[in-house]
Amino acid sequence: MQPVRGGPAGQRSEGSQRDSLVGPVVVTRRKTVLAATRAELVTLGKLTTPSGAAALVLAERLDAGGDPGSAMAAMAKELRATMTELGRHAPAVADPVDELRKRREERRRHG
Numbered sequence: 001m002q003p004v005r006g007g008p009a010g011q012r013s014e015g016s017q018r019d020s021l022v023g024p025v026v027v028t029r030r031k032t033v034l035a036a037t038r039a040e041l042v043t044l045g046k047l048t049t050p051s052g053a054a055a056l057v058l059a060e061r062l063d064a065g066g067d068p069g070s071a072m073a074a075m076a077k078e079l080r081a082t083m084t085e086l087g088r089h090a091p092a093v094a095d096p097v098d099e100l101r102k103r104r105e106e107r108r109r110h111g
Helices: 017-021 032-044 050-064 069-088 096-109
Strands: none
Touching: 032 050, 032 069, 050 069
């Protein structure tokens, strides 16, 4: 896919030193929000829940773009809230480093 170039109007403001040092903004249209959301839902074990499905719809809409900025902001806020809530109810994932320490301590105690 072709990258989208330029700022909101595809123009730079004149006389801005920052604009002269930074090239045009390049945004590629990849399904990054959807992919990240799906990966997080899999990690949380919430991919097939109703809230997980709603999160995927929101992520897909954010990736698609085309909505007004205020709608995009509202969807991003709702996605963040949904993912936060799902994370609160997810089973705790054991830290591999903690597990190794625990096993090492047990071996030292038992010989």
